[in-house]
Amino acid sequence: MKLIVDSNRILSALIKNGLTRKILSSEELLFLLIFQNIKIISDEKVKSKMKEAMEIMKNIDIDDSPILACALAIPNDGIWTEDKHFDKQNKVKVWKTKYLIDKV
Numbered sequence: 001m002k003l004i005v006d007s008n009r010i011l012s013a014l015i016k017n018g019l020t021r022k023i024l025s026s027e028e029l030l031f032l033l034i035f036q037n038i039k040i041i042s043d044e045k046v047k048s049k050m051k052e053a054m055e056i057m058k059n060i061d062i063d064d065s066p067i068l069a070c071a072l073a074i075p076n077d078g079i080w081t082e083d084k085h086f087d088k089q090n091k092v093k094v095w096k097t098k099y100l101i102d103k104v
Helices: 005-017 021-023 032-036 043-057 060-075 084-087 097-103
Strands: none
Touching: 005 043, 021 097, 043 060, 060 084
């Protein structure tokens, strides 16, 4: 599974021993493997989708546009986030922690 991960999910795993840490440390998503497999999306790719992302998010939360632009810029299975603003758009699938826990 290839997900765009809201950085708040990573911070949550580092701070608290909860569901997020359980997902990131599962056999399928071993915590170290995640950090070894992080791919940086080029500025050019993200910028190429910013206008579209901003248009989608303008009446929701314009500050979330960069994450949506990342998801629009590369092939992926969605965004892993607890940010409810992403639930108000329908361009990219949104994965919540409680649904991912069933996958691991």
